[in-house]
Amino acid sequence: xxxxxxxxxxxxxxxxxxxxxxxxxxxxxxxxxxxxxxxxxxxxxxxxxxxxxxxxxxxxxxxxxxxxxxxxxxxxxxxxxxxxxxxxxxxxxxxxxxxxxxxxxxxxxxxxxxxxxxxxxxxxxxxxxxxxxxxxxxxxxxxxxxxxxxxxxxxxxxxxxxxxxxxxxxxxxxxxxxxxxxxxxxxxxxxxxxxxxxxxxxxxxxxxxxxxxxxxxxxxxxxxxxxxxxxxxxxxxxxxxxxxxxxxxxxxxxxxxxxxxxxxxxxxxxxxxxxxxxxxxxxxxxxxxxxxxxxxxxxxxxxxxxxxxxxxxxxxxxxxxxxxxxxxxxxxxxxxxxxxxxxxxxxxxxxxxxxxxxxxxxxxxxxxxxxxxxxxxxxxxxxxxxxxxxxxxxxxxxxxxxxxxxxxxxxxxxxxxxxxxxxxxxxxxxxxxxxxxxxxxxxxxxxxxxxxxxxxxxxxxxxxxxx
Numbered sequence: 528x529x530x531x532x533x534x535x536x537x538x539x540x541x542x543x544x545x546x547x548x549x550x551x552x553x554x555x556x557x558x559x560x561x562x563x564x565x566x567x568x569x570x571x572x573x574x575x576x577x578x579x580x581x582x583x584x585x586x587x588x589x590x591x592x593x594x595x596x597x598x599x600x601x602x603x604x605x606x607x608x609x610x611x612x613x614x615x616x617x618x619x620x621x622x623x624x625x626x627x628x629x630x631x632x633x634x635x636x637x638x639x640x641x642x643x644x645x646x647x648x649x650x651x652x653x654x655x656x657x658x659x660x661x662x663x664x665x666x667x668x669x670x671x672x673x674x675x676x677x678x679x680x681x682x683x684x685x686x687x688x689x690x691x692x693x694x695x696x697x698x699x700x701x702x703x704x705x706x707x708x709x710x711x712x713x714x715x716x717x718x719x720x721x722x723x724x725x726x727x728x729x730x731x732x733x734x735x736x737x738x739x740x741x742x743x744x745x746x747x748x749x750x751x752x753x754x755x756x757x758x759x760x761x762x763x764x765x766x767x768x769x770x771x772x773x774x775x776x777x778x779x780x781x782x783x784x785x786x787x788x789x790x791x792x793x794x795x796x797x798x799x800x801x802x803x804x805x806x807x808x809x810x811x812x813x814x815x816x817x818x819x820x821x822x823x824x825x826x827x828x829x830x831x832x833x834x835x836x837x838x839x840x841x842x843x844x845x846x847x848x849x850x851x852x853x854x855x856x857x858x859x860x861x862x863x864x865x866x867x868x869x870x871x872x873x874x875x876x877x878x879x880x881x882x883x884x885x886x887x888x889x890x891x892x893x894x895x896x897x898x899x900x901x902x903x904x905x906x907x908x909x910x911x912x913x914x915x916x917x918x919x920x921x922x923x924x925x926x927x928x929x930x931x932x933x934x935x936x937x938x939x940x941x942x943x944x945x946x947x948x949x950x951x952x953x954x955x956x957x958x959x960x961x962x963x964x965x966x967x968x969x970x971x972x973x974x975x976x977x978x979x980x981x982x983x984x985x986x987x988x989x990x991x992x993x994x
Contacts, residue, residue: 579768579769580768580769580770580771581687581767581768581769581771582771583684583687583688583771586683586756586760587680587683587684589683589760589761589762590679590682590683590759590760590761591676591679591680591683591994592761593760593761594679594759594761595761596675596678596679597672597675597676597679599675600668600671600672600675600676601672603671603672604665604669604672606668607664607667607668607669608665610661610664610665611658611661611662611665613661614657614658614660614661614662615658617648617653617654617655617658618648618651618655618658619647620645620646620649621646621647622643622644622645623644624641624643624644625641625643625644626641626642640829640830641829641830642827642828642829642830643827643829644825644827645825645827646823646824646826647823647824647825648821648822648823648875649822649823649824650821650822651816651821651822652812652813652816652819652821653813653814653816653817653819653821654813654821655813656809656810656812656813657809657810657813659809659812659813660806660807660809660810660812660813661806663803663805663806663809664802664803664806666802667800667803667806668799670795670798670799670802671796673795673799673994674795674796674799676994677795677988677991677992677994678988679759680984680988680993680994681984681987681988681993682759683756683759683760684980684981684984685981685984686755686756686759687756687770688774688977688980688981689756689977690749690752690753690770691770691771691772692752692774692973692974692976692977693745693748693749693751693752694749694770695772695774695973695977696745696748696970697742697745697746697749699745699966699969699970699973700738700741700742700744700745700966701742701745702966703742703965704735704738704741707731707734707738707959707962708738710731710734710735710955710958710959710962711728711731711734711735714727714728714731714955715728715731723955727954727955730955730956730959731955731959734959734962753767756770774973774976774977774980775976776976776979776980776983778924778927778979779983781917781920781986783913783914783917786913786917786986786989786990787910787913789990789991790989790991791906791909792991793991793992794905794909794989794991796905797906797909800898800901800902800905801902803901803902804895804898804899804901806898807891807894807895807897807898807899808895810891810894810895811888811891811892811894811895813891814884814887814888814890814891815888817877817880817884817887817888818877818884819876820874820876821874821876822872822873822874823872823873823874823875824871824872824873825869825870825872825873826868826871827868827869827870828866828867828868829866829867829868829869830866830867912989913989913990916982916989917986919982919985920979920983920986923975923978923979923982924979926971926974926975926978927972927975927978927979930971930972930974931972933967933972934965934968934969934972936968937964937965937967937968937969940961940964940965941961941962941964944957944958944961945958945961
């Protein structure tokens, strides 16, 4: 043994061939495992919550990446693509190849026969209409996929602003709770020295209890809204982190006629319904064309390969196929390759199919009726949807303006009532009423701001955008 002979060499050096092979396999496995972990980590990052505060755009991206509705819509597109491939079988030629080899051991015979055959129904109006229907169906599925994306995005925005609104309302209620507790302590101190009656103390305590209940409800509302949002985003609520609570809005002027025109031209659900109607009509034509004949062509090419036959005769001398043989003689034959061609053109006409054609026609007519009604209903209600959405937007904008004025008035009223109460010219009930009015005005302005952002997102969806 010479252990020092390989000292200082690399791991690959001094190895046997099998050891080197095992070493390389282990290295490749380690590198592949590292790559797979990195790819999984990147995939997880793409579908998990961001590290910083969750913004509205990030929420929409997560919803679009994880939504089951989008996965279902994408699967529908694949189903429609499969319909396209199936329709090709009725308008494209089909080609097949067969190879047969024969072996007979009794007299050692060998032969092979490859065959290539094809057929093409080159004029079938039903198959052509079915292909047109499949194309329209695929177009409808693609547009429905886009419409689903817009719906998921709008739903994510609504739920996001529900969380933001809940957080702001919780802050308002928490501030009101602090004021109620301060008032209760103040009234308790005055009651202890005999400056106020017990009735005033009880009113302050009732107000504090009401504020506590309101604060608990608003705080729980945050958790409920966060869970609802996380479900829509396809993530776990505890991994969602903080939410960006910036809530601002500016009133915009929308032209109803322009939005309606854009919606008619760009709404994917409307265009999908129209494409589905076209697919249904093409399917009805295909069913009606089943009554007509179709022209076809068939052909085949057969190569009869060389054959080889050898026979050993063990009988006594005699004749084999007219040839004299002796006992133990061996007779061999061989055939050369030969080619055979066949072809035909014909007409096929299904004169009676046991009412299967009539059943297909009736089913296609029902599909046309449903598709037509769906499209006409969407188109008929589009103007009403645009008008209703814009009316809602004007309402929330007006509500925001009213809420702003209400907050200003409530703050001023709160200051005046507090001053009157401090000098004894106002009761604790007057102070509590002023606090309730201020809290309600602050809650209204938060709700109005969130409503503006939600309706703005709805307007984008109505006009065919927002995904």
